[in-house]
Amino acid sequence: MLEILLDATVRAGTPILFATLGAIINERAGIINLGIEGLMLIGALAGFAGTQASGSLLVGVLAAFAAAMIAGSIHAFITVQLRGNQIVSGLALTMFGIGITALFGRGMVGLTIKGFERVAIPGLSQLPIIGKPFFNQDLLIYFSFLLVFGIAFFFARTRWGLALRTVGENPAAADTCGVPVLLFRFLAVTIGSGIVGIGGAYLSLATTPMWIENMTAGRGWIAVALVIFASWSSYRALAGAYLFGGITAMQLRFQAMGTTMSVHMLQMLPYFFTILVLVISTIRLQKGASQQPEGLGQAYDREDRK
């Protein structure tokens, strides 16, 4: 039973994990992105359409990444180049995503594709309990593992990662050191958006291989909250996404097994935990353990004197 539960947890958590990782890259560079929901939808549609047209799942994933990147570059242009309001631009991006995918997705409704299938990793998938849930999954899930470690390594251990963090913390200081602030921010927003798009594509290529309007059903907003929950760390993003996916999976399985626990109670749990963790992380913030990039939400203008 634990195996099954963990397996469902990973599968339910993965789209949220991609979206959270993408959002973290955005925010590490100092740009708030509330367009996650819209980007996920764009990724979901582009991924489905790409696979439908080419018959290849890889093409679908690349299409999702590219389409979300292009959409994200609108946000990047407005917030980085034009120094527009990041909240407004992000919200607009979400609405744009919902609308444009509804429009272009019309012809995709009712079509079917062959979605991602499980590929067991020899040896590791034989491990007790964790073997099946973590090492007998589809390729996108393995990719999400790599991404978690890759992003953590990038920010902690590489020169570019350090530069990008500085851009988010104190763009003026980064500028003084010769880091091209605007370029870094632009790249962080577009690449982060692309990763969010893969999260959407996970829904349309693996969870339920089909295109349906608005199929992300609010997962993008959960990702926005999880960024704070994870205090901008990719490892904690993994924990948060799986916590959220796990509680959803658990409450459904409790019902199927016929527990007498109140359904409303069970369904409240994920949100209850979100609030709980937000409270804890806020208390930690007050104690000075702030992980939030100092320059988050602030546009950078070299000529702006502070």
Added chain:
Amino acid sequence: MKRFAFLALAILMILPQLATTAEANDKKIKAGFIYVGPVGDAGWTYAHDLGRKEMEKLSFVEPSTYIESVPEGAESARVINGLVRKGHNLVFTTSFGYMDATLDVAKRNKDVVFMHCSGFKSAENVGNYFGRMYEPRYLSGIVAGKMTKKNIIGYVAAFPIPEVIRGINAFTLGVQSVNPDAQVRVVWTQTWFDPGVERDAADSLLDVGADVLTMHQDAPATLQAAEARGAYVIGYNSDMREFAPNAFLTAPVWNWGPLYSKIAQEVKDGTWKTESIWWGMKEDLVQLAPLNDKVPADVKALIAEKTAAIKAGTLHPFAGPIKDQDGKLQVAAGSTHNDGELLGMSYFVKGVQGTIPK
């Protein structure tokens, strides 16, 4: 010349009369639809939109308007009002939550006919309509009861409201009529439209051994779950067999076209009057989608027989004796749940495993 002028005068005198009679015959129907979901949901809204398109084939119906994903509640009044202001003379509001908003707008626009789906309120210019979906649900239960081998059938349920409960009960009564050992396990998703959660709910039922699934949501996620795990599945809303070519057995489906065409015709003729329409299989508003070839011939014959009985009115799915989950008699032998009881249904019949969230 004089004669010509006389003729012209005569024509001029007759013309207005011709015009008025022509106007009575030429009344155009400009219909507007308010949808709760996107047309692309492949389910509830999609079925309504098929009905809309069928209605549009009538010569006197002008191209109609539809507005998708309108949030339920007071907000929807603004959207409904917008349709009225743009000159629509027939407005369909196709979800329960539009009921009060529809009545509200109707009060101020007496010259427009409103039709509200799945509600219970009406007014001078507001009618309501729905279908006896429990009839094909009952038939699909028979199919499930015959096809299950493990005697565990999974039901991915939406929200705990009478409409959904009625569906679960009708389905279970169908199951029990042919297979009293089978149980129907219910998992509530509390969603109308979240493919991810619905897929997970379907998987959780398969995990506890269900080998036939059915659902009440608008998206075909449950079908894909059954297809992926080699189980059988019964759809809902519209025929979605392309999502699960091997697993799909049948589906209780909506067929709004005939009803929408009838209402448009009545409004054009001026014979429309307020009524509560609750059509069933007899009127073809609800149907059972064609059975998959995996269903054995004797079951197909049984379904054909029961379909005929329901259409003839000799078989009512909610005819007694009906016991609830605790074994208490809810309907005595010889009597039947009346429409009021059906519309307010809030208990599970024997054979359902699960609880109704209170």
